[in-house]
Amino acid sequence: MVRTAVHVVLLVLLIQSAHGQSAKKPLRVGVVGLVHSHVHGILNKAFKEKNQTDIDIVGIAEPNRELAERFAKQHGYSMSLVYPTVEEMLDKTKPEAVADFGPIVDHRKTVERCAPRGIHVMVEKPLATSFADAKQMETLAKKHNVQLLTNYETTWYGSNHKAYALANTEKAIGDLRKIVVHDGHQGPKEINVNKEFLDWLTDPATNGAGALFDFGCYGANLSTWLMHNQRPLSVMAVTQQIKPDIYPKVDDEGTIILTYPKTQTIIQASWNWPFARKDMEVYGQTGYVFTVDGTRMRIRLKDEANERPTEVAQSEAPATDPFAYYAKLIHGETKPDELTSLENNMIVMEILDAARQSAKTGKAVSLKQKL
Missing domain, CATH: 3.30.360.10 (Dihydrodipicolinate Reductase; domain 2)
Structure with a gap:
């Protein structure tokens, strides 16, 4: 009987351990802007890819309500996720990281808003519209010890x-x-x-x-x-x-x-x-x-x-897609690419x-x- 009880306890511990390993929390991501068509990649992953555990979109900053509603119908997300400004989205949803799908010129503003809060940033290529803007973004990222990544399809x-x-x-x-x-x-x-x-x-x-x-x-x-x-x-x-x-x-x-x-x-x-x-x-x-x-x-x-x-x-x-990589990098599960x-x-x-x-x-x- 004692032996059986020990076996049961060990089995429970093994199950709990396995469950704990598989139940890792997805990266809490805020989406900044919907005007870059590459945004469909992250929206498809978050709202249409079944059983994905890499990311959780907690908020979307997009002032164009009509665009946000159009994409909500296409991808099936709730309009309660959408905020008119980046600041409000960051304040209300507290993401760990953001993915920027706005005009390239606005990448600097995103870093200026996110880096001081300790929020990591991934932008769509290229990094900025000028080397001067890129230098300011680099300074902020290093000062606040956040990742600043640039995503390329290739x-x-x-x-x-x-x-x-x-x-x-x-x-x-x-x-x-x-x-x-x-x-x-x-x-x-x-x-x-x-x-x-x-x-x-x-x-x-x-x-x-x-x-x-x-x-x-x-x-x-x-x-x-x-x-x-x-x-x-x-x-x-x-x-x-x-x-x-x-x-x-x-x-x-x-x-x-x-x-x-x-x-x-x-x-x-x-x-x-x-x-x-x-x-x-x-x-x-x-x-x-x-x-x-x-x-x-x-x-x-x-x-x-x-x-x-x-x-x-x-x-x-390095990963199946940029957002899987992003989550693994921020959670310390992979090395920088x-x-x-x-x-x-x-x-x-x-x-x-x-x-x-x-x-x-x-x-x-x-x-x-x-x-």
């Missing part, structure tokens, strides 16, 4: 992480010589983004530029990562308005060239591709790695007569600022001196 591509491993960890293609990154689509109006998104995306004051910032940031982020956060020696950029009738205020075509001591990066950002694309070519002294999309790649190494296609798992990336990091994205902003200046003046901008 961070969650298994192919990019496999390419990095081949190039840097395994040294399978020799020293890097050239990186070429293609990003963009047919144009935001052409792919029918909603009006609220289009209005700020095509305004240089709220987005920083057009395709140059919207898609040039991806290449700057990936190049900085592949180059171990090395700042380029110089930045040269050329932009065009191929469709001024559609995008009268901003560029719709941009090419950026980054020079490093022994490597060159070419970033091709466009609202004029025939199809949407986010792919990359990484050339070393002895081989190359091409990413086709999130999982597909083409590789040719030394002494190989032909390139070979390969497919990699999404699990090569370099692509989302503040250190990387400060260099990205320095590159984008220089690219905008170069496109305006027609001259390369030297980055030899640390700003």
Whole structure:
């Protein structure tokens, strides 16, 4: 009998222990703004993904009531979650972290409101509209010891992480010589983004530029990562308005060239591709790695007569999605990822600022001196 009782007690303790491990609390997240179409990712996860335990949206700050109601019908959230201002949402819901889906120019304001409260911030790419704003955001994040992350779709591509491993960890293609990154689509109006998104995306004051910032940031982020956060020696950029009738205020075509001591990066950002694309070519002294999309790649190494296609798992990336990663990072369950990091994205902003200046003046901008 005693033995049986002991067994029962042990079984209960094991069940309680297992339950405690599985019953971790989701990250309490506040959503700042609904005018960036990437917001559908977090809304789908929070309100439509069954049994997800990563995040809990506790409040949404959005002054456009009509937009909030439209998305409430689409995603099934209660309008009781919606507040007209960021301050009221923070006061009433006390989130641990926020995800910003407002215009890029407002990212600084979000950090100014959240960092002093000890609230972590993840913004959609790019980090800011200027290097000056980014510097102020960095100062606040470090002063108040909060995470300030930048979310890129390409961070969650298994192919990019496999390419990095081949190039840097395994040294399978020799020293890097050239990186070429293609990003963009047919144009935001052409792919029918909603009006609220289009209005700020095509305004240089709220987005920083057009395709140059919207898609040039991806290449700057990936190049900085592949180059171990090395700042380029110089930045040269050329932009065009191929469709001024559609995008009268901003560029719709941009090419950026980054020079490093022994490597060159070419970033091709466009609202004029025939199809949407986010792919990359990484050339070393002895081989190359091409990413086709999130999982597909083409590789040719030394002494190989032909390139070979390969497919990699999404699990090569640091998490299944940015919000799962966000929760794990804040709860101390994973290590910081370099692509989302503040250190990387400060260099990205320095590159984008220089690219905008170069496109305006027609001259390369030297980055030899640390700003």
